[in-house]
Amino acid sequence: MMTRKINLPPKKERHKLFGSVEPGLKLKPTEKEHMPDLQNAKMDFLFTIDSVGISNVKHPIMLKSDLNPKQQTTIASFKMTSKISHDSKGTNMSRFTEQLEKYRQNGGFTPSIKSLFDFTKELAERLKQKDASIEIKFPWFYERKGPSSELIGLNHAEATITVSYVKDVGFTSSASLTCAVTTLCPCSKEISEYSAHNQRGYVTMNVEFTEDYNEEKDWKAVLLNAAESNASAMIHPVLKRPDEKMVTETAYENPRFVEDMVRLVAADLYELDFVQAFTVECRNEESIHLHDAIASLSYRKD
Numbered sequence: 506m507m508t509r510k511i512n513l514p515p516k517k518e519r520h521k522l523f524g525s526v527e528p529g530l531k532l533k534p535t536e537k538e539h540m541p542d543l544q545n546a547k548m549d550f551l552f553t554i555d556s557v558g559i560s561n562v563k564h565p566i567m568l569k570s571d572l573n574p575k576q577q578t579t580i581a582s583f584k585m586t587s588k589i590s591h592d593s594k595g596t597n598m599s600r601f602t603e604q605l606e607k608y609r610q611n612g613g614f615t616p617s618i619k620s621l622f623d624f625t626k627e628l629a630e631r632l633k634q635k636d637a638s639i640e641i642k643f644p645w646f647y648e649r650k651g652p653s654s655e656l657i658g659l660n661h662a663e664a665t666i667t668v669s670y671v672k673d674v675g676f677t678s679s680a681s682l683t684c685a686v687t688t689l690c691p692c693s694k695e696i697s698e699y700s701a702h703n704q705r706g707y708v709t710m711n712v713e714f715t716e717d718y719n720e721e722k723d724w725k726a727v728l729l730n731a732a733e734s735n736a737s738a739m740i741h742p743v744l745k746r747p748d749e750k751m752v753t754e755t756a757y758e759n760p761r762f763v764e765d766m767v768r769l770v771a772a773d774l775y776e777l778d779f780v781q782a783f784t785v786e787c788r789n790e791e792s793i794h795l796h797d798a799i800a801s802l803s804y805r806k807d
């Protein structure tokens with residue numbers, strides 16, 4: 506194929522060629538103090554807004570964990586909000602990311618419950634509001650060993666932490682973890698001459714922490730254990746044949762319906778002294794159907 510020689514104009518000319526024009530006459534103020542501040546207009550705007558702010562903010566965070574790796578950096582998606590009353594036009598959106606940047610510059614963002622209490626209180630003060638909330642979603646990575654070979658690889662679970670602050674009321678904190686497990690169908694095992702169908706199940710645990718929870722126990726590792734220790738078998742990144750034999754047999758020895766999963770995980774969460782209330786859901790991506798099997802239950806300890 507013949508290549509055509511291109512007579513490339515300078516970059517400015519190229520931009521003009523593709524539609525760029527010279528700046529027009531600009532009459533509006535450029536200094537902040539002379540700009541109208543629409544969002545801070547005070548009038549009766551009819552309704553109070555429960556929650557206004559920003560979501561889908563991608564930002565690195567530093568995590569500590571009881572499992573290996575004990576420290577890791579991962580990418581989180583942040584949602585930060587606050588109420589505004591009926592007499593405010595809008596919130597000050599820039600202050601949410603200003604607050605995030607303050608924490609990044611101060612040694613990096615570490616989402617411990619204690620630091621999120623400080624963060625939400627400072628955010629409410631920065632916004633000149635009575636409340637603020639933060640929700641942080643991120644993949645959390647943990648090492649998993651093959652049961653026989655002990656070969657290590659990384660698995661991950663989806664974690665979420667939520668903290669809310671209300672002036673003169675206090676803080677609430679909760680977390681959720683979704684992890685994958687193997688579930689083997691008890692019914693299939695019971696009725697079949699041999700084998701049983703099994704599938705990847707997803708267990709989601711939402712827990713509300715007690716007021717005095719100090720993170721002495723890593724909630725991520727504890728919730729992961731609650732799901733995996735009650736499943737038919739765990740999910741592994743690296744399995745050699747002796748591992749695969751063990752995982753297959755373990756699943757056959759521990760058949761679970763979705764109903765069994767949510768009840769067994771609930772029993773573990775019931776025993777945790779730092780959990781005030783919880784919801785457990787299990788969703789099995791059925792290997793003999795196109796649809797999923799689901800179950801969920803909620804419990805509050807007070």
Ligand SMILES: Nc1nc2c(ncn2[C@@H]2O[C@H](COP(=O)(O)OP(=O)(O)OP(=O)(O)O)[C@@H](O)[C@H]2O)c(=O)[nH]1
Binds near residue numbers: 537542
């Ligand atoms: N309130 C509000 N702001 C928005 C919205 N969408 C984008 N913004 C942007 O938020 C930015 C302004 O943030 P502010 O914090 O109010 O800016 P500011 O008043 O200069 O900042 P302060 O000095 O902290 O008050 C602007 O760039 C807006 O365009 C929206 O739906 N509501």
